[in-house]
Amino acid sequence: MKVEIWSDVVCPWCYVGKRQFEAALAQFEHAASVQVVWRSFELDRTASRSPAVQGQYAQRLAEKYGCSLEQAQGMIDNMTGVAASVGLDFRFDLARPGNTFDAHRLLHLALARGVQDPLKERLDRATFSEGLRVSDHDELTALAVEVGLDEVEVREVLAGDRYTRDVLADEERAAELDITGVPFFVVDGRFGISGAQTPDRLLRALDRAWSTRTVLEMVPADGAPGCEGDACAV
């Protein structure tokens, strides 16, 4: 059973939601049958590739959501507290978001190489606990190599345009699904869950999807009864 999670690597609630999903999956009876795929979603496609200044997160939030600096700081304090409650050390004083398109391309390379989840984890941590520059090719390369990707291949991907189509396809699908915020979970292609949710709620969604997953709607035959299609039987 596939769980697709649209997410960005500069999205604090996505990182919190990742931990909550992991907690849900740890309790899910059929976890071994679950395939998790991280789908690309850029919160800001216009973000610069140059590293943002550190320590101005409240100012950026205030501008983005049109609120006061105090309100923005309140959001940051709230996120930091929730993150701590799930074991994450958020350092908004260090964070410097930037353009994430290349990070998403690498996540597609990592999917093909079987290390997507470790790379997603590493990129989220780099952004929110370490203040690394998520647009920088050298830093991206170092992080990708850390999780087992081949340095030569990573540099080739970053220098070229491989996986561009995959990132755009994820974003196109997100638009079709009316996804405007992340994280967004799609379980078995059928159930949608928006935002960072409690493990309990995610677990119930997994249970429900599992219990109904083999149900196919059969397309009825044309014409008269007995006019079924021909098949070869075991």
Place this chain on the structure above:
Amino acid sequence: MKVEIWSDVVCPWCYVGKRQFEAALAQFEHAASVQVVWRSFELDRTASRSPAVQGQYAQRLAEKYGCSLEQAQGMIDNMTGVAASVGLDFRFDLARPGNTFDAHRLLHLALARGVQDPLKERLDRATFSEGLRVSDHDELTALAVEVGLDEVEVREVLAGDRYTRDVLADEERAAELDITGVPFFVVDGRFGISGAQTPDRLLRALDRAWSTRTVLEMVPADGAPGCEGDACAV
């Protein structure tokens, strides 16, 4: 949108169904957005890897379905006629089915290399028009190379056990879906169609799946209204 087709390469109705599906797809407005995946299904897991004798198809059918030789010949004549009507030249006088496990492993290699449909077509034709031996590693290699696979890699796969898990996973999923005969089409993971069906019927299923494909069932929030999960918005 994904269309998965469970099928065997020694299944005459599967080959007919392939043509019918191709005719449906040619008329489908969103064909460019359709990804076709051929799923493994062995009609006879106990089939020998040694080549069957040619020209005894009626006898084999009679044994399998417990009918008379005349009835079996009637089935063959019917299949040959239907095949001709969709442009296929069925030569049951040449056909010699055998174990297809390795052919299915190669189809998974071909999926990874982007040439699955050409290989599926080539294997079906080899069986039903040319009487080639679908269990024979040399003949399989020649057919795989014809559609563009690398000979060294093909021989490595055949000599080892790569893609065994993929074949078994397809068959396990077929069992979960109660698939006991092929071809069996699953459109967008939601609609099931059993047997070789008319292009019109397949087209209607594609249309219906497409028109409903973006509909996700949203899992409602826990607790009080307003207690939605937290998300980062664009």
